[in-house]
Amino acid sequence: MIDMTTIKTSQTVTLPGWCGEVWECELKRPSLMAMAAGGLIPNPLMKTARKIFYSGISPADGNLEEEGEILLTIAKRAMVSPAYDELEAHGIELTDEQLIAIFQFTQIGAKALDRFRQLPADSDDTVHGAEVSE
Numbered sequence: 001m002i003d004m005t006t007i008k009t010s011q012t013v014t015l016p017g018w019c020g021e022v023w024e025c026e027l028k029r030p031s032l033m034a035m036a037a038g039g040l041i042p043n044p045l046m047k048t049a050r051k052i053f054y055s056g057i058s059p060a061d062g063n064l065e066e067e068g069e070i071l072l073t074i075a076k077r078a079m080v081s082p083a084y085d086e087l088e089a090h091g092i093e094l095t096d097e098q099l100i101a102i103f104q105f106t107q108i109g110a111k112a113l114d115r116f117r118q119l120p121a122d123s124d125d126t127v128h129g130a131e132v133s134e
């Protein structure tokens with residue numbers, strides 16, 4: 001028997017911020033299929049939702065307006081604290097990078113956000129002039 005009190009449905013993750021910094025947000029991983037079945041994704045967006053679900057986001061051949069609507073719908077369902085509506089009430093819009101990071105978290109989990117957690121170290125090795133071709 002599963003102990004329902006031990007099931008964890010959300011996780012605090014580090015997301016890219018607005019001006020280079022990072023911020024923490026509690027996210028859950030809603031099912032894109034359950035959202036579609038529950039009518040949370042409008043029928044005209046189903047083709048785009050399917051493409052995103054199976055192939056990911058591709059700037060080369062995607063419908064930017066539809067993909068944006070899907071990413072916003074997912075962010076609204078995924079954000080626990082702060083909730084999407086809380087940010088909106090304060091006039092704060094999520095950036096494209098944040099929307100994509102939230103989508104990646106919902107599909108892959110926290111591992112998808114590893115690249116946002118590690119800031120590149122400064123390098124003292126800046127002497128590459130002789131190796132650069134003219």
